[in-house]
Amino acid sequence: MKKIVIAIDYHPTSEKVAETGYKLAKKLGAQVCLLHVIADTRYYGMEHRTFLGYEGYNYPVNPEMDSQIENVAKDFLVKAALHLDNKVATKIKKGETAPCILEYANEWQADLIVMGTHSHSVLEKLFMGTEATKVLEKTQIPVFMVPVKK
Secondary structure: OOEEEEEOOOOOOHHHHHHHHHHHHHHHOOEEEEEEEEOOHHHHHOOOOOEOOEOHHHOOOOOOOHHHHHHHHHHHHHHHHHHHOOOOEEEEEEOOHHHHHHHHHHHOOOOEEEEEEOOOOHHHHHHHOOHHHHHHHHOOOOEEEEEOOO
């Protein structure tokens, strides 16, 4: 395994996903790319504690300002990458989360996709599925799932 894509979002559990994926990559001597998909702008205004060295939740974001959202995403990924190692690559994609993860993993010729398993309600899983499930259903690249449920 030479290339590992680690998909992270704006939830604090991304810290565990990123650190676990990075440790695995270091053991394998693989390159790492942190991937963030801009899909649902409602997450950009949430308030969370600082994680992965990112404190960007301290200011409000107007969801209608696409360039501002992209700047927030870039800031998030830069801080997250520096939290792990200054040699970690980053990538932002826009669109539906699962298809963007799969598209970029193929584009970058990744050998492994690392992502977390957020805990959702049974009803939410039933009606909407999860991004992890959507990736698993369509991938041709192995996926390493990091459980983040407490």
